[in-house]
Amino acid sequence: MSSLLSLPTYWLRRLSLATVVLVVLGLASEFVYRSALTAQRDRVYAEFQLAAAQHIDTLRTRLSALLDLQELLAKHVDVAGPGSSNEFGQVTRPLMRVHPFISAIVYAEVDARESGVRYPVRYALSDGVWPQPGANLAEEGPHAASAIVAALGSSRTYATPPLASPDDGTPDGIRLFAAAGQGVTAVFMHLNDLAESTLWAGMDPDARDIAFTIVDTTDGPSRANEIYRDTVEDGFQTAYVEAIPFANRNWLVIATPMPTHYQLDPLPSVSRQRYAGWAITLLATLIVAFLQSRNTVIRGHVARRTAELARSNQMLAETNATLEAEIRHRIASEAALRESATLQQAILHSADYAIILTDKDGLVRVFNPAAEQMLGCSAADVVGKRTPAAFIHEDDLARLNQGTGETGFAALLAGTQDRDASDPLELDLIQCDGGRLPSSISVSPIVDASHGSISGYLAIAADITHRKAAESRILHLAHFDPLTDLPNRSLLHARLEEALDTAATCKQPLAVLFLDLDRFKYVNDSLGHQAGDALLKAVSGRFRHCVREQDTVARMGGDEFIVVLSDFEGREHAAEVAGRIIEALNAPFEIKGHRLTVTPSIGIAVYPEDGDKADLLIKHADAAMYHAKEQGRNNYQFYERRFSTDVSARLNIENRLRRALEKAEFEVYYQPQVETATGEFIGLEALLRWRDPEHGMVSPQEFIPIAEDSGLIVPIGEWVMRTACQQNQAWRAARLLDVPVAVNLSARQFDEHTLLGTVSRILEDTGLPASRLELELTETLIMRNPEMTADVLDAGKRLGVQISVDDFGTGYSSLAYLKRFPIDRLKIDRSFIADIETEPDDAAIAQTIIAMAHTLRIDVLAEGVETVAQLRMLRNWACSAYQGYLCSHPLPAHEMTALLRGLRAAHMLGLPEAGHV
Numbered sequence: 039m040s041s042l043l044s045l046p047t048y049w050l051r052r053l054s055l056a057t058v059v060l061v062v063l064g065l066a067s068e069f070v071y072r073s074a075l076t077a078q079r080d081r082v083y084a085e086f087q088l089a090a091a092q093h094i095d096t097l098r099t100r101l102s103a104l105l106d107l108q109e110l111l112a113k114h115v116d117v118a119g120p121g122s123s124n125e126f127g128q129v130t131r132p133l134m135r136v137h138p139f140i141s142a143i144v145y146a147e148v149d150a151r152e153s154g155v156r157y158p159v160r161y162a163l164s165d166g167v168w169p170q171p172g173a174n175l176a177e178e179g180p181h182a183a184s185a186i187v188a189a190l191g192s193s194r195t196y197a198t199p200p201l202a203s204p205d206d207g208t209p210d211g212i213r214l215f216a217a218a219g220q221g222v223t224a225v226f227m228h229l230n231d232l233a234e235s236t237l238w239a240g241m242d243p244d245a246r247d248i249a250f251t252i253v254d255t256t257d258g259p260s261r262a263n264e265i266y267r268d269t270v271e272d273g274f275q276t277a278y279v280e281a282i283p284f285a286n287r288n289w290l291v292i293a294t295p296m297p298t299h300y301q302l303d304p305l306p307s308v309s310r311q312r313y314a315g316w317a318i319t320l321l322a323t324l325i326v327a328f329l330q331s332r333n334t335v336i337r338g339h340v341a342r343r344t345a346e347l348a349r350s351n352q353m354l355a356e357t358n359a360t361l362e363a364e365i366r367h368r369i370a371s372e373a374a375l376r377e378s379a380t381l382q383q384a385i386l387h388s389a390d391y392a393i394i395l396t397d398k399d400g401l402v403r404v405f406n407p408a409a410e411q412m413l414g415c416s417a418a419d420v421v422g423k424r425t426p427a428a429f430i431h432e433d434d435l436a437r438l439n440q441g442t443g444e445t446g447f448a449a450l451l452a453g454t455q456d457r458d459a460s461d462p463l464e465l466d467l468i469q470c471d472g473g474r475l476p477s478s479i480s481v482s483p484i485v486d487a488s489h490g491s492i493s494g495y496l497a498i499a500a501d502i503t504h505r506k507a508a509e510s511r512i513l514h515l516a517h518f519d520p521l522t523d524l525p526n527r528s529l530l531h532a533r534l535e536e537a538l539d540t541a542a543t544c545k546q547p548l549a550v551l552f553l554d555l556d557r558f559k560y561v562n563d564s565l566g567h568q569a570g571d572a573l574l575k576a577v578s579g580r581f582r583h584c585v586r587e588q589d590t591v592a593r594m595g596g597d598e599f600i601v602v603l604s605d606f607e608g609r610e611h612a613a614e615v616a617g618r619i620i621e622a623l624n625a626p627f628e629i630k631g632h633r634l635t636v637t638p639s640i641g642i643a644v645y646p647e648d649g650d651k652a653d654l655l656i657k658h659a660d661a662a663m664y665h666a667k668e669q670g671r672n673n674y675q676f677y678e679r680r681f682s683t684d685v686s687a688r689l690n691i692e693n694r695l696r697r698a699l700e701k702a703e704f705e706v707y708y709q710p711q712v713e714t715a716t717g718e719f720i721g722l723e724a725l726l727r728w729r730d731p732e733h734g735m736v737s738p739q740e741f742i743p744i745a746e747d748s749g750l751i752v753p754i755g756e757w758v759m760r761t762a763c764q765q766n767q768a769w770r771a772a773r774l775l776d777v778p779v780a781v782n783l784s785a786r787q788f789d790e791h792t793l794l795g796t797v798s799r800i801l802e803d804t805g806l807p808a809s810r811l812e813l814e815l816t817e818t819l820i821m822r823n824p825e826m827t828a829d830v831l832d833a834g835k836r837l838g839v840q841i842s843v844d845d846f847g848t849g850y851s852s853l854a855y856l857k858r859f860p861i862d863r864l865k866i867d868r869s870f871i872a873d874i875e876t877e878p879d880d881a882a883i884a885q886t887i888i889a890m891a892h893t894l895r896i897d898v899l900a901e902g903v904e905t906v907a908q909l910r911m912l913r914n915w916a917c918s919a920y921q922g923y924l925c926s927h928p929l930p931a932h933e934m935t936a937l938l939r940g941l942r943a944a945h946m947l948g949l950p951e952a953g954h955v
Contacts, residue, residue: 060319555577576627641660
């Protein structure tokens with residue numbers, strides 16, 4: 039049996055050397071094979087790399103040429119301007135023929151408005167339907183908008199990632215933007231066409247041996263985007279990559295071999311080398327195995343004797359190892375004890391938090407330096423004399439006693455036993471000098487390892503004063519307005535809900551006052567937002583002094599405030615508070631060297647008759663506030679049900695105005711301005727009319743104030759100015775009339791910093807001379823901010839337009855003060871002209887205005903002239919011109935054209951000359 043068991047070992051020993059020979063020679067054969075295969079693959083990869091690099095270099099050259107084209111086009115526009123549409127096409131059309139992958143070349147302008155910046159296309163040469171003149175380049179999405187902004191802010195070209203083309207929806211459209219003149223040039227190209235025409239120019243698709251993939255890594259490797267890819271299978275054996283920076287974007291071009299090209303499989307000659315090496319290896323292995331069998335017997339004897347000697351040596355070594363292990367263990371244990379004691383002392387003395395060790399009865403045994411510093415007591419005064427419970431504030435200790443049913447140190451243990459280190463007990467500690475210290479405390483039992491009983495307790499306390507202060511500050515910021523330190527919207531709603539609950543329980547009334555500062559926007563526009571913020575802080579301080587301590591004054595945002603009056607006596611009380619607020623704001627404010635006066639419009643809603651919900655009361659107070667503004671501002675109004683209807687009607691008109699602007703429902707009527715001495719037309723005033731498809735003609739008095747408040751007056755006013763200029767230029771071209779057309783400017787339009795740019799652009803687009811446009815401003819608007827007004831009007835006069843003051847006599851009525859401004863004409867308000875025949879005072883005022891204006895060399899035009907008697911009086915007073923129903927009602931453009939043609943046919947007007955017809 040033993041001879042049978044030893045048989046496998048025998049053969050294993052015989053074969054060991056043979057195995058080594060087999061392994062060594064086999065590895066050598068494989069090394070030779072791998073070397074030959076590597077040399078073959080290096081040659082194939084070198085051929086592939088050279089071919090791929092040539093293709094990619096062609097693409098890089100084409101992209102560089104494209105950027106040079108974009109730069110030359112931008113420089114051409116900078117130097118020569120965009121020119122006309124034909125000139126732009128003559129420059130760009132050859133470029134598109136040379137580069138067929140370019141789908142469009144456009145030039146767009148920058149149109150900055152309050153609602154946002156647009157980039158309308160002025161000229162476009164395109165082989166598709168996009169883009170067309172007038173289209174907004176930013177409509178293609180945020181990538182296009184950000185690239186345009188970046189190009190306008192630098193002298194470099196910026197490209198977009200691939201965008202879906204509106205022509206066919208293919209997402210391979212690359213847009214190149216560059217600043218050019220006052221606008222931006224854009225080159226639209228198809229990436230697929232560019233890649234195929236560059237990488238495979240002139241090559242049969244079936245003969246392609248390399249596939250290309252382009253990846254956009256501009257936003258980083260983690261957000262890389264594949265923007266072009268040949269239709270090939272995955273799993274290729276090699277690849278070649280090059281980076282191409284293009285128009286501030288980073289592209290990676292990845293070249294991979296086609297499935298039937300640049301194969302890396304071994305050649306037949308290389309495989310034959312491998313097979314021959316393995317044959318020699320097997321032969322050598324058999325020879326070594328045969329020779330090794332002859333030494334088997336001798337090795338068997340030597341092995342047996344060697345094994346016996348090894349067993350003896352092993353027994354001796356095991357004995358020595360046991361003794362050495364016991365000695366090392368004892369030495370390590372003693373060192374660990376010394377290190378542990380040293381570490382404990384280091385922790386106790388260096389810790390930033392208080393560490394207190396007690397016995398099982400709670401008496402302090404260890405009191406570290408951090409505990410001494412935190413509690414202001416020395417260890418000598420505490421150790422062996424006091425328990426940690428002696429430092430707990432009496433209020434917190436009483437709560438612990440009541441909550442746990444224990445007293446003293448036992449209550450502290452009970453209060454912390456279910457808490458871990460991440461959730462410590464928070465309470466106030468009393469320092470030895472009587473100070474109160476917010477702290478977090480955790481207590482852990484110390485268990486004796488020998489018999490498992492509790493031998494004491496470890497208490498750890500941390501000072502959380504700074505954390506508590508930060509939490510308090512965060513809570514304050516969450517509920518109070520950072521500028522005025524008044525309750526914010528969230529705290530207001532919480533307090534109002536609480537006040538409503540109390541009012542409902544006690545059956546008491548409650549009032550909500552909605553306050554809005556009148557014309558506060560003018561302070562920000564004229565003096566800056568810092569002055570506006572300072573005014574808001576000063577106003578909020580006066581509000582606080584007008585209410586009781588239990589009332590709430592909150593800021594809703596901007597210049598809107600809410601006052602909640604709880605437990606008040608009735609509407610008289612609310613009216614009294616509103617009156618105090620109005621009176622408090624009558625005194626001027628000293629803000630950054632300016633004396634400012636601001637007035638409030640106040641709406642009042644009363645619980646329960648005006649609503650029983652917080653949001654409803656605020657909504658109704660807001661509606662009453664708008665009614666106060668309609669009543670002339672600087673007053674208060676109680677809510678009435680009809681106000682909600684008024685607000686709804688106001689919102690309805692505002693929405694209809696937006697639709698009217700989109701659907702072109704507005705019309706411009708024209709009323710002649712006539713010279714009193716000769717009866718000749720010296721001008722026309724453009725008047726806005728709205729023909730609603732559902733409600734017919736809407737009165738300007740009904741929709742103009744809403745358009746002014748909502749800001750819609752800015753785009754509407756621009757449309758009126760453009761339409762009036764186009765019509766006036768058409769009359770000039772037809773030789774029917776050559777006089778200025780007057781366009782009214784609203785306060786919102788005048789405050790726009792782009793006003794003069796808009797006027798200049800409209801004059802340029804319509805071809806109307808600047809001298810044939812007259813801008814009308816009301817007297818109140820001019821005097822609102824004299825310094826800014828003078829700057830704007832001076833710039834307007836440099837542009838060449840005429841300036842007139844409308845409704846003169848209804849405001850400041852100071853001709854001497856108005857002399858500071860470059861004014862060409864005064865228009866006396868119709869309220870002074872209507873009764874000059876019967877009211878001597880009105881006649882005297884009108885005559886005085888005309889005389890003083892002539893003294894200051896300013897023309898005067900009387901508005902609202904309806905009778906021949908009024909005209910005779912104006913002629914006697916040497917009034918320059920008049921306007922009114924006596925000559926003509928306001929007429930639409932086609933009726934005014936017919937009137938002009940009739941006058942010309944009847945020889946009542948001559949040919950255009952020096953402002954006359």
